[in-house]
Amino acid sequence: MxxxxxxxxxGLTVGAIxxxxxxxxxxxxxxxDVINFAQGEFVMLGGMVTVFAALAGVPLPLAAVLAVIVAVxxxxxxxxxxxxxxxxASAVTLIIITIGASILLRGVAAVAFDKRxxxxxPFAGSDPWLVGGAAVLPQSLxxxxxxxxxxxALWAFMAHTLTGKALIATASNRLAxxxxxxxxxxxxxxxxxxxxxxxxxxxxxVTPITLTSxxxxxxxxxxxxxxxxxxxxxxxxxxxxxxxxxGLLEAFGAGYISSAYKDAIAFLVILAVLFLRxxxxxxxxxxxxx
Amino acid sequence: MRLRTxxxxxxxxxxxxxxxxxxxxxxxxxxxxxxxxxxxxxxxxGLNLLMGFAGQVSLGHAGFFGIGAYAVAIGPTHWGVPxxxxxxxxxxxxxxxxxxxxxxxxxxxGHYLAVATLGMGLLIAMVFTNEARLTGGPDGMPVPRLxxxxxxxxxxxxxxxxxxxxxxxxxxxATNLIGSPTGRAFRAIHDSETAASMLGIDLARYKLTxxxxxxxxxxxxxxxxxxxxxxxxxxTAGFLRSIEFxxxxxxxxxxxxxxxxxxxxxxxxxxxxxxxxxxxxxxxLGLIMIVFMIFLRAGIVPSLAAVVARRVG
Numbered sequence: 001m002x003x004x005x006x007x008x009x010x011g012l013t014v015g016a017i018x019x020x021x022x023x024x025x026x027x028x029x030x031x032x033d034v035i036n037f038a039q040g041e042f043v044m045l046g047g048m049v050t051v052f053a054a055l056a057g058v059p060l061p062l063a064a065v066l067a068v069i070v071a072v073x074x075x076x077x078x079x080x081x082x083x084x085x086x087x088x089a090s091a092v093t094l095i096i097i098t099i100g101a102s103i104l105l106r107g108v109a110a111v112a113f114d115k116r117x118x119x120x121x122p123f124a125g126s127d128p129w130l131v132g133g134a135a136v137l138p139q140s141l142x143x144x145x146x147x148x149x150x151x152x153a154l155w156a157f158m159a160h161t162l163t164g165k166a167l168i169a170t171a172s173n174r175l176a177x178x179x180x181x182x183x184x185x186x187x188x189x190x191x192x193x194x195x196x197x198x199x200x201x202x203x204x205x206v207t208p209i210t211l212t213s214x215x216x217x218x219x220x221x222x223x224x225x226x227x228x229x230x231x232x233x234x235x236x237x238x239x240x241x242x243x244x245x246x247g248l249l250e251a252f253g254a255g256y257i258s259s260a261y262k263d264a265i266a267f268l269v270i271l272a273v274l275f276l277r278x279x280x281x282x283x284x285x286x287x288x289x290x
Numbered sequence: 291m292r293l294r295t296x297x298x299x300x301x302x303x304x305x306x307x308x309x310x311x312x313x314x315x316x317x318x319x320x321x322x323x324x325x326x327x328x329x330x331x332x333x334x335x336g337l338n339l340l341m342g343f344a345g346q347v348s349l350g351h352a353g354f355f356g357i358g359a360y361a362v363a364i365g366p367t368h369w370g371v372p373x374x375x376x377x378x379x380x381x382x383x384x385x386x387x388x389x390x391x392x393x394x395x396x397x398x399x400g401h402y403l404a405v406a407t408l409g410m411g412l413l414i415a416m417v418f419t420n421e422a423r424l425t426g427g428p429d430g431m432p433v434p435r436l437x438x439x440x441x442x443x444x445x446x447x448x449x450x451x452x453x454x455x456x457x458x459x460x461x462x463x464a465t466n467l468i469g470s471p472t473g474r475a476f477r478a479i480h481d482s483e484t485a486a487s488m489l490g491i492d493l494a495r496y497k498l499t500x501x502x503x504x505x506x507x508x509x510x511x512x513x514x515x516x517x518x519x520x521x522x523x524x525x526t527a528g529f530l531r532s533i534e535f536x537x538x539x540x541x542x543x544x545x546x547x548x549x550x551x552x553x554x555x556x557x558x559x560x561x562x563x564x565x566x567x568x569x570x571x572x573x574x575l576g577l578i579m580i581v582f583m584i585f586l587r588a589g590i591v592p593s594l595a596a597v598v599a600r601r602v603g
Contacts, residue, residue, distance in 0.1 A: 104576025
């Protein structure tokens with residue numbers, strides 16, 4: 001039982017970060033049909049900017065805010081300078097652009113910061129709490145609470161603000177949204193900004209546990225993408241569920257079956273799910289227009 | 291008839307390039323780069339059959355590339371299979387795996403297919419990383435040199451010719467395929483799966499054909515790279531390698547045979563040239579990829595061909 005709880009805690013923690021990355025994928029995908037493979041770089045920026053601002057003497061909370069601002073600015077620039085000029089290009093062209101952006105951002109981070117691993121002090125103390133025999137890091141709870149707060153805030157934003165509703169309208173039908181007077185270009189820009197911000201917060205929260213370096217983004221993008229697809233692309237709730245499931249599969253797979261093959265277990269389950277439900281867990285079955 | 295003429299032109303152009311290029315290459319180092327371009331172009335050519343012609347994405351092709359590479363490493367080292375026999379065996383193994391995996395996977399569409407192939411590629415790479423007794427684990431393993439009738443195939447200039455001739459054969463096979471009813475079925479599937487199936491095209495069968503073919507191309511290219519380098523590591527089959535293949539195919543131009551060669555050339559040569567920028571190498575590479583895709587969004591070869599056609603017409 002203590003083992004089980006231990007795996008559960010670590011799985012949920014990692015899963016929460018995957019969920020945030022998957023949520024970022026989903027937001028941008030919904031607004032613009034772009035699969036943004038630079039999504040993991042926002043997580044990296046969140047962690048790295050905080051670490052280096054803190055090293056430069058900026059108090060930690062301020063450093064974190066600064067990191068989010070930097071990531072949001074990068075997200076907006078990515079949209080303005082790379083995605084908007086390529087408007088109308090095919091989906092696969094846009095994917096290569098985001099892959100280029102991801103290589104570029106990694107290169108910038110390697111030059112502007114360095115290529116070493118960095119950590120942050122835990123936000124809520126470093127002594128683990130014993131829960132039913134399992135040692136739970138307070139930081140894990142910070143990660144989970146942070147993720148829950150972001151998801152709630154995002155939901156409130158979508159459901160209760162005019163801008164949020166414009167985002168939903170753009171996602172469901174871009175042309176119709178434009179006809180009702182929504183500036184869809186700004187909505188797409190907004191989706192990049194929000195995705196970048198969400199990613200950065202995730203990066204800041206998880207750095208005390210998993211460390212960060214200039215190249216952590218690739219693996220996170222890969223897992224986040226898989227999580228988003230598992231949940232059903234375009235479904236925010238699916239993205240969160242997918243992220244948590246991938247995290248849990250990894251943790252339990254590593255604990256009970258084989259740590260060397262933990263990623264294999266996660267992907268085998270994803271493959272199995274896609275065979276049974278080709279549209280993902282919470283995705284709606286696609287209706288094809290001919 | 292016009293289609294066939296242009297096919298012959300493409301094969302002739304690639305053959306002429308392979309034949310003439312040595313006249314201007316100043317040192318074995320450049321032969322090495324050119325050989326790498328040909329080897330990667332071979333893999334990208336296969337991927338282009340799948341992505342550019344049949345319209346199916348794969349983010350896991352490095353897995354097949356890795357199977358080819360490890361076949362010529364493991365075969366001679368552990369099982370006493372000579373390299374020349376291990377190479378086709380590896381290609382056959384990759385084709386068989388693609389056949390088995392492709393049946394269920396190719397029912398998926400678009401991004402779901404992307405994530406499924408990505409998962410497949412990761413699983414293959416993970417086996418190479420973890421089965422250390424056979425594969426040497428994360429550090430990889432040495433690959434014995436290829437020996438044909440007592441002739442040791444080694445050195446950059448030798449490999450230039452071996453890979454160049456193979457690429458010409460690969461291009462010739464691909465152009466023939468594209469001009470055949472199978473190639474037309476691929477393009478029909480690409481344009482509209484519904485319309486294609488209404489015409490009586492067996493979607494599953496043709497998608498599977500494209501998948502298996504592209505896997506075999508990738509495996510042969512992987513075996514060549516391993517034999518050429520004399521070393522193979524799990525990174526050969528890694529996710530980044532898969533992404534590299536897709537980037538090459540898209541950058542050069544999906545659906546363009548010459549595009550595969552150009553895309554491979556750009557992404558093999560560029561990092562070599564950019565090493566003069568030292569730490570700024572990745573920044574430059576990323577920027578160039580973005581700028582190319584914004585301004586030549588259909589890929590280098592098709593976009594430039596369109597420009598030329600406009601000028602002429």
